[in-house]
Amino acid sequence: MTQASDTVTEARQDRVSAVGRKPARRTGPMLVPYLQAAPMALVFFFFFVLPLAATIAVSFWQYTQYSIEPAITLQNYGDIFQGCLRDLPDLCTTFRTYLSTLKFCLIVWATTLTIGFTIAYFLAFHVRTLKFQVICFLLCTVPFWTSVVIRMISWMPLLGRNGLVNQTLISMGVIDTPLEGLLYSDFAVILSLTHLYTLFMVVPIFNSLMRIDRTLIEAARDAGANGFQILTVVIIPLARPGILIGSIFVITVVMGDFLTIGIMGGQQIASVGKIIQTQMQFLQFPLAAANAVILLAAVLVGVWALLKLVDIRKEL
């Protein structure tokens, strides 16, 4: 036994005897875990449960242009889905908006995953020393020192009609007229979302890759696996928890995004977040709340489906 563990044992005995002296000897130890969990629980209660409960409650209220009144009405939900069944097979605004948001989600998920996994793989397996791994990893976070909006807006001088990319292409003789689709388009939105959120993939995947026992890779190689087989049969399955966590980050962030889609899409591309924002601006809080509840449900279904794929508790 080391000295340290002796001290711990003594301390524990001290505590037990200290508790023993108190009259409330049974409730005391039982309360301790609750007290320890209390700060987090309180934070969750005040900043998550309460606002969420309020949002759900308000989504059933009535409103005018300058007031909201408590009520229990499904009117707001009805308004959101108005005409959605009637117009089939044409899509109503709500469905079309969700579909558009979902499209961005899937594309950005694919791009961030590809790029994020590649970067993490390089960091984990090709950078040899821990010191350089840390340095490279920190380099990846440098863009995060500036604000999201700045990182987004900085694309504009590059992508604009008279921007750097168009000027370069024209001077090289590749194109005659500027490419219009670079800015204020789906492309611009996907590009900047990928730029903004790739790190959310890199971090958890890198973490997963670092935990892979290197002897497994050697064993696979000894057993005759080629590089591609090692990647698909050994590394990717073991990186699943990281991939999953990264995916949850990216999907939830993109589903609720309205800033990037708004700015890079020239406000012309619909997103659920943008609709909620417009409704809030016009004081249609109950309608916005109903939309938020639906969005939350949609995201939760997505996350639930992802969790079905991997038992994240077991993997961690």
Add this chain to the structure above:
Amino acid sequence: MTDSTRKTGSGIGTSRRSILKGAAALAGTAAFPAPFVHAQERVTLRYLSTAVNQSPAIAEKASEDLGIDIEYIAVNTDEVPRRVITQPNSFDLVDSEYFSLPNLVPSGNMVGMDANRIDRIDELATVIASGTVDGEKVGWDGTAPHEVLYLEDKNATTFATEPTEWITLIPTTYNADTLGLRPDLIDKEITSWASLLDPDFAGKTAIINIPSIGIMDAAMAIEARGDITYSDKGNMTREEIDFTIEKLIEAKRAGQFRAFWSNFQESVNLMASGEVVLQSMWSPAVTAVRTQGIPCVYQPLKEGYRAWASGFGLPRTLDGRKEDAAYEFINWFLSGWAGAHLSKQGYYPAVLDTAKEYMEPYEWAYWYEGKAAEQDIMAPDGRILEEAGAVRDGGSYAARMGAVACWNAVMDENQYMVRKWNEFIAA
């Protein structure tokens, strides 16, 4: 020290009073031999409005002239009414658009201003007070300011049809908007709002993404194209809203618009970068593009202008010294210096005669009379706006404000309109 000076003499126990007196005396001798200077703290007025209306120079001058400190709270156009309705105690003075009033007044969060306490109430520009310029009626479509200028009494939640002694908003700035364009990138002559939807400019136009204003621009363009004649553009029926949005969606799907913008600076950037060559613009935004050395024209059109007006209102939570200070500030605002300052940025002030006193004759001739500039025209910050010889776009005050066709509006069917607008954005 401030505590002691405020409380001495008003029903405080003797022992405490004597102590306070001692403290006050000590403090007095320590500072200046004039303790009355400290008798009242300076009042700070929290001034809520969009950033465009918040000139640091005005706050500085007011502080100098009145001893009232102005603390600006800058928010977006949409955010102003939202703040008034949800947080009426978070400001002391609001500079709001008149078109928001049909939402603000019924909420009861604003009070009527006592006309007797406004020195120049009878000198307000007629275009605001009665919807006329030089005795001629201008277009009243939309929320025309004179229709929402008066309340029945201080706490009324409905508008008065006749002039009363209770004012909703005292004008700060107003102007008429039209299409702005880049003459170096357009070789067509633009004479009508219909050009906003002209396929020749596909991918090079923009409209404002504030539904109350954007729908008016769209209505001007669609009516000018001859698709429809509205009974009142500023108060459309559901059918008219459907039709307008349908036409907008058609144009959007055909790639007509480059982007939608929602604040002053965005519209300036779109124009200055050449992403957009034709869009509905605020007059000072045109000035802002031009001060960057980029040619930009504020183009008068045959259908007339879409006008807007903004003014000071008081929240119901205001009282006591702050209320006095608010009236004092408003009276100062109408007394000329601020009006002249705003005029030199291209806005029009509430009282024209006092602004004139603070402007050079050549400045007045350029900004108000549509005459060629005798000397270089300077912006308030000292930069050259126009060289000698230039004439203001849109001509004289009477030519501009006299040709107003409609005003920014909140319609009766506003909620329906916002929903349809969202469909347009999503299309």
